[in-house]
Structures are given as structure tokens and as C-alpha cells.
Amino acid sequence: MTAEGIGARVLRKEDKRFLTGNGRYTDDMTMPRMGYAAFVRSTHAHARITSINTDEAMKMPGVDAVLNGHQLVADGIGNIICGWMIHSKDGSPMNMGAYRALESEIVRYVGQAIAVVVADTPQQARDAADAVVVEYEELPVVVDSSMH
Amino acid sequence: MTTVSMTVNGKQISGEVEDRTLLSTFLRENQGLTGTHVGCDTSQCGACLVHMDGKAVKSCSMLAVQASGSAVTTIEGISQNGQLHIMQKAFKENHGLQCGFCTPGMIMSAIDMVNRLGTDLDEKTIRHELEGNICRCTGYHNIVKAIKAAADEMAEVLEAAE
Ligand code: FES
Numbered sequence: 001m002t003a004e005g006i007g008a009r010v011l012r013k014e015d016k017r018f019l020t021g022n023g024r025y026t027d028d029m030t031m032p033r034m035g036y037a038a039f040v041r042s043t044h045a046h047a048r049i050t051s052i053n054t055d056e057a058m059k060m061p062g063v064d065a066v067l068n069g070h071q072l073v074a075d076g077i078g079n080i081i082c083g084w085m086i087h088s089k090d091g092s093p094m095n096m097g098a099y100r101a102l103e104s105e106i107v108r109y110v111g112q113a114i115a116v117v118v119a120d121t122p123q124q125a126r127d128a129a130d131a132v133v134v135e136y137e138e139l140p141v142v143v144d145s146s147m148h
Numbered sequence: 149m150t151t152v153s154m155t156v157n158g159k160q161i162s163g164e165v166e167d168r169t170l171l172s173t174f175l176r177e178n179q180g181l182t183g184t185h186v187g188c189d190t191s192q193c194g195a196c197l198v199h200m201d202g203k204a205v206k207s208c209s210m211l212a213v214q215a216s217g218s219a220v221t222t223i224e225g226i227s228q229n230g231q232l233h234i235m236q237k238a239f240k241e242n243h244g245l246q247c248g249f250c251t252p253g254m255i256m257s258a259i260d261m262v263n264r265l266g267t268d269l270d271e272k273t274i275r276h277e278l279e280g281n282i283c284r285c286t287g288y289h290n291i292v293k294a295i296k297a298a299a300d301e302m303a304e305v306l307e308a309a310e
């Protein structure tokens with residue numbers, strides 16, 4: 001017996017556009033004068049950043065801005081906040097790590113964002129991001145599941 | 149810059165691109181065919197899958213210039229006269245999609261599967277063949293069901309035509 005009303009199989013109404021390639025995802029949209037961002041990311045698992053040089057990147061075609069963590073700090077933009085604060089049993093607030101949107105002091109994983117480039121096309125943004133020179137002083141890393 | 153020309157969904161087109169332009173970028177940005185999705189651009193997810201001269205290719209992993217002179221079919225080109233392709237219909241009827249992001253690649257991959265292996269597909273084969281397509285919503289079970297249902301229906305259509 002096929003159910004009617006409650007319990008009945010219903011087909012989704014939104015499927016057709018997805019099945020025909022007519023969905024509209026963020027990456028499918030273009031806006032007038034839209035800029036594109038590309039990130040400069042850490043190449044080390046653990047390192048102290050000794051310098052971030054954006055001079056060359058700034059001069060590249062189509063580049064609108066090259067920003068890093070120093071500017072975030074200078075503009076008083078705080079760290080990424082944890083949306084789920086849990087208090088310890090004794091009522092004290094949990095210890096929250098200091099996560100910056102763009103790290104300018106110590107990177108803690110490969111791929112951590114250090115700088116962002118905004119340009120007129122994705123390709124220009126990528127090229128300029130590649131032209132940002134970050135210098136590191138490597139710090140110890142754990143590469144084993146056991147410590148010797 | 150290089151001029152590339154190809155047939156896309158039956159239409160002859162051409163465009164000026166930087167040499168490094170990927171086929172996926174060319175389809176999405178130059179041709180406005182945003183149904184071909186880029187989930188990873190490193191050949192892992194299959195969201196960008198299209199057919200080139202009848203063969204499935206990951207369009208994020210080849211250059212537009214490499215596709216010059218070929219015939220490309222994208223998700224936008226498989227329904228005819230507003231009628232969904234049997235595979236598209238089966239995905240709808242079997243709830244083979246949630247957010248729909250992987251769906252174009254899944255469908256193009258599934259059609260290629262039937263083209264290569266015929267309509268007699270069992271679950272194990274379908275699962276194995278879907279190795280190159282990732283669904284982040286993880287609705288694999290219904291995707292497999294949809295492909296099986298479509299393959300069975302295609303077999304009936306073929307039989308009726310004989
Ligand atoms: S975008 Fe091509 S395989 Fe993921």
C-alpha cells in the first residue's frame with residue numbers, strides 16, 4: 001500500500017535546476033566590478049614568520065589590494081572568535097586559542113593563510129599571490145605518531 | 149593568448165584565452181556554462197566532468213587549448229527539447245541529489261558508464277565506476293539506485309527500438 005499524505009513519498013521541487021546545470025552557486029555569480037581573492041599560504045607546518053614582502057605583488061597588473069595580518073592588527077580587527085563558548089566545571093571560561101584570519105607571527109600548519117590578494121581576475125590574483133615573498137624561521141614539528 | 153574553437157553542446161564556438169586556461173574555466177567563464185562545477189580543481193572530485201568526443205574527461209585537468217577542435221558535451225547539453233535525459237529523470241525520481249553540486253559530474257559520469265559498459269550494470273560495478281566522483285552530501289546510495297534505474301530504463305528503450 002502506498003501512503004498518502006503523511007508518510008507519502010514526495011519528489012523535491014528544486015531538483016530540476018540542479019539536474020540541468022542551472023543551479024546558482026556562489027562561484028557561478030558575477031557582479032559588476034567584482035574582485036577576486038587569492039591567498040598566500042604557509043609552506044611550513046610550524047615556523048616563525050620573519051618577513052612578508054608584498055612590494056612586487058602590489059605592482060602586478062589588476063591588483064587592487066594585498067593585505068596581511070599586520071594590517072588586521074593595525075586596524076583593530078580581532079581574532080576569529082569561537083561561536084561555541086563552553087565554561088569549565090568551575091565556571092571559568094574555556095581557554096580560547098588566538099586564531100587570526102591572517103597569521104603574521106607563527107604559522108602552525110601548512111596552508112595557514114598569511115596574506116590575501118584582491119585583483120580584477122582570478123588569474124591576476126593568483127599570480128600576485130605567488131609574488132608575495134614570505135620568509136620563515138622553521139620551528140620544530142611532530143612528524144611521528146610517537147615521540148622518541 | 150590563443151584562439152580555441154570547439155563544438156559545445158552542438159554549437160560551434162570559439163574564444164580567445166590565455167594559454168594556461170583550463171577547459172573548466174573556458175566553459176564556465178568564457179561560455180557562461182556554469183553547470184560544470186569546480187569542486188577541487190585537482191582531479192579528485194569529478195564535479196567538472198564533461199564529455200569530449202564521447203569520452204568522459206575532468207575538465208579541470210585539461211587545458212582549453214587541448215580541447216580545441218573537439219566536440220564537448222556538458223550537463224546543459226543532455227536534455228532535449230526541455231525533456232530531461234533518462235539519467236536526469238532517474239536522479240530526480242530516486243532522490244539522487246541533495247545540494248546538487250556534484251550532480252552534473254555524477255550524471256555525466258553515469259551516462260559515460262552506460263556508454264562504455266552497456267545497460268547491464270550491477271551495484272558493485274556502479275560503485276566501482278563512481279570512484280572518481282565525490283558527493284560531499286554523501287548520498288551515494290541513492291545515486292547508485294538512480295544509475296541502476298536509468299540503465300534499466302535505457303535497456304527497455306533499446307529493446308523497444310529493436
Ligand atoms: S574540479 Fe575537476 S575533479 Fe574536482
Ligand code: FES
Pocket residue numbers: 244245246247248249250251282283284285286287
Ligand atoms: S548532492 Fe551535494 S555534493 Fe552531492
